[in-house]
Amino acid sequence: MYKPIKPISTKIALLFMMFLLLPSFYVEAQEKTEPGAVLLVYDSLAVGTDNEGNIEALQRLLAGFGVTVTLLARDGYRAGDMQHFNKVIGLVNASDMADSSQAYTDDLSHFAGDYLHIGGNVPAMVSTKLHLNLIQGGQDSVKLTVRSFTESSIRVQDTAYIEQSEGKAYGEITSGSIAVASPYGVIHEGIAYIPFFRSKHLSEWAMSDVLRDWLGITAESQSYVAFKDIYPFSDLELLVKLADRLYDAGIPFIASVSPVFDNTDYPAMKRYLETLKYVQARNGTILVNAPAVASTISELDRDLKKQMELFIDTLADYGIAPLGIGAEMYWSYDQLYVDHAMTLFDSALLFPNEKVMHKARTNTSYAFPSSLYSVQPDEWANYEDKGKVIEPLPMDTVITIPFFTNEEELGRGVQALMNSWLIFADYKAREHKVQTANHVITSRSGMLQVNGESLSLISERTSISSEYVYAPEAEQSFVKWFAVQNKLFIGIILIAISAFTVFFFLGSRMYKRKYYK
């Protein structure tokens, strides 16, 4: 029978619907501010020079801003490639090299979108729009100042200094060869210029300031601390101590834990899970680290997606909610790793590349809705800091620390974090989602849910016994029959031996009677 909805219930229903729709509005709003795709064109990898690694550093910075990057060497540029983008970055590492792509130069001269030029051979379009007046330097040593940080004695070669320009200036370069300080970068109406860019230098941070404005990003950024290199055979007691110390110090942290694809029912694995559950209860967030890629060739047909899902499911079944993936950056430029592992997560922590093992390399990166820019702890120490409170970098940043090997290291590491002026945010306070065929794991405002059910965070550990049947005994059939058969044979053999003894005795007697008479 039809029952009309009461006005009060209608109001509640409408309120409920609004509440349901709120996240989608929020997501839409977020999508609008997404910087979109960027084409990054470089002339040389700069192998063996001071600039080596700057392309990767730029890729990581852009990933930190959640940008999809398409990487192209200038040699591989085809006329019209630029048309698909409204933001292009041109990186020149070898200004003495002849222009290897007329198509690129031609397209750039007519390009109407935003353009950022890094390095020498500044295009006329950039010089004109920025009203650039450059001083060409030779071999030099410069000092770079960004916000409250300073790095001295940076060796540069053939760098142009901005003497005069129009637009917003960023950072400051001082050198003996120029009379006044020159800006590190400048932006005017979507056109930007940066004279040099190095990886693992303060120029990475200076670049991040320029990129943020050039990409038009306005969201607040936060800092996190993460520990990686956590394995089932790491010192698990040390991991517990780390969790306790950080919990006591009020520092939320991320643990990027190595996945296990086999023997997930072994006691050793249970101890690993028990420890991770404890870490989660002590304000730690669990991320699944990408597995080590042992070889790009293998006769073994392994399905990475199934393996990753197995580990995520194992964690979820044990009451652990992994909220993202920790991987070297090249993973996001590989179609196989993206399709089979990264798409299970909507959040990532991208480490610098250590050992690149591509399987299906692509030029275009996979951009995550939430991606953290990883910084090594020693990088902070390299720069002279004038201020007291360190401002967070313009993108979400994570200080990544390899898990400690002993208590002394742990003590020093935790103390350094407590002494630092950085304010570390709780990763699970943001929205994250991990989805497998069996589980949907989410976090929202610090609440962890698996398949819609909230996880209880109890910081108790259960001791795992070593007793386990590793090799189950094969099922035996006809046990009774064989037991009877055995007894029968034993009987027959005993009778045969007795008969043989009797015959032997009789035979020897007959022999003796016959020949020894």
Place this chain on the structure above:
Amino acid sequence: MSVIDTQNLSTINRRWAALQRWFSPAVLASLGVLIITSLALFVSPYIGMADNGDYFRILYSNGLYFNAPDYDSQYLGHFVKNYGIFQYYNENGATLSSSQSLFIRLSIWINQWFNSNQFDIRIQAALFTLLYTGAIFLLTESLTWKLKAKQGYMIAGITIFIFGDTAYTAFFNSFFSESIVLISMIYLFASVLLLYRHRFNDYVLMGIFLISGLLLTTSKQQNAPAGIVIAVTGILLIFVRKQKSFRVFAASSLVCLFAAGIATYAFIPQQFVNINKYHAMTRGVLLQSEDPEAALKSFGIDQQFAVLGKSIYYEPYTTIDVDSDLLQKQFYSKYGFGQIVAYYAAHPDQAGKMLDLAAKNAFTIRPEAMGNYEKSEGKAFGAQTSFFTAYSDIKKMLAPKTFGFIVIWTIIIIGLYLPSFINAWRDKDRRRMLRLPHMVSMIAMGFSGILVSIIGAGDADLSKHEFLFTLAFDIVTFATAADAIQGNLWRSEKRQPSVTLSHSA
């Protein structure tokens, strides 16, 4: 009988005599193997072995490099015949740790007469084929000398059937040391059997024995025990002749082989690479253990490493990089060859299970993992040839794959040769005593192959690691069959010059 029939008969007899004169069984067998091998290796489609990842070390240390742009995609699947020759300083260091390097260097030297930039592996294959033809000649000669013609040709036919099999000869078109093991083992066996039969010059045969023994022992680290086995079981060789010069030569050869075995063994700790060490634990000790955590503790390793149990080194995605510092410090550094031997000695039940596991792969000549064809042939990835592989296929299919069978086979062989040995012992004929210890030597080398495989790498890659056994099994079984055809398995040798083939001693 008509005149025409008589003429026909005499023509047949003449041809038969000519065949015997120009094509003795040994010549026929070696020619047969040469033709089949040449057809397989040097006529398109060329047959070879795909790289399983092991080529890198031996190639780069000998001044060669992978120059195929798509080399990575051909691992395990396709045979690659061309490699680049370093034109500049080789930073990988030129090491001569294996006798295989000698052949590679010689092949490169010959190759450079034709092309100084690119190495064609078929040059090496040609070198091996020639050496192999010589080995087959000596082997057949050692079994057919002074034998009735029909029996001799029957044995020659069996020789071609077994040793012409492309599962064996495909190794020549590869950088696997199995090709050297194959050739040197046959030379070694033939040289002693020829000494036993007093065929050819004893000094020359002793020289062949020494050289082939040294090449075999030093061809790969796994063969270190072979040198010791050959030296110990070859003691009777010293007493074959009474001349002091021969005895000194023989004794010093045996000392040399023993020393080569020890020296090769001494290299094992450095060469016992992570890949084998990993498998020795995860696919060996932990594989059959009822309590892996306790087993790990007995080696002083953290019990948590039990999660690595049964895993293999080649897994594409792993919890930890198998060559990482953490595994180096906390896992690999905790055990070696000796500790694993001691573990199996203390756990004979586990050792027994491993031996049974080993027996399952002990009769495979050609590892299934590696393809035989070049990529350009358009064959499927990992496709293997079926050209002249009847013997290896039958062997793999029919051999009872249990360790019990291997033990019974050993007892039968020793039992068959024991009476003739005892007779020779009674007659104090040292030369006639050579045969049994030599058979025991081959069997012992085969066993060493199995044991070293299990201890050194668990059950991983068994079919490739047990090559020494499968070859020893073939040689010994073949020689026993040949002796059975001759009818002198347990009888003492009778020399019957009047009914033998006409080629002279």
